[in-house]
Amino acid sequence: MSVDLSDSRKKIDAIDRNLLELLNERMRVSRDIVLKKRETGLPVFDAGREDALLAKLSEANPGPLSPDGIRRIWMSIMGESRIHQALAADSAKDKP
């Protein structure tokens, strides 16, 4: 018995391209927020805002992704934002 996975794989590829676009946009917006916070001396990391964001997502979530799954994936996404912001701040130091 053979099985045709090509349709499902095309769906995954299309979803992934959309995810990639949204994640890049999220990095940009998140960086804007950090820049604005730095300009005004606000603390950059806001655990309360992250918790509220995760709670709101879990509440809106129809599944099948679990609340723990949401937390793990978003921790990874927000971690990449922090890496991106740290690298951007570091390279800005070299500029006049």
Add this chain to the structure above:
Amino acid sequence: MSVDLSDSRKKIDAIDRNLLELLNERMRVSRDIVLKKRETGLPVFDAGREDALLAKLSEANPGPLSPDGIRRIWMSIMGESRIHQALAADSAKDKP
């Protein structure tokens, strides 16, 4: 000096809602693939397919997300798929 972050935060919230929808859809499609594979006795985990998928995403990526960032986020996403599939297979065992 005060700073208005509400527009940027609304953008993040809108992006996150889209991400959540896509991630749930990805879980469903990915589960369909696993079910089809199980029906036909194909191995469920395919490291080659995951590598190819990551390579294609990195190639298509305009940034600012880095290739390492893509890898870390997708490892987290694909990890959640596997957890979801394992739990679903486990609960199916109890059914007649």
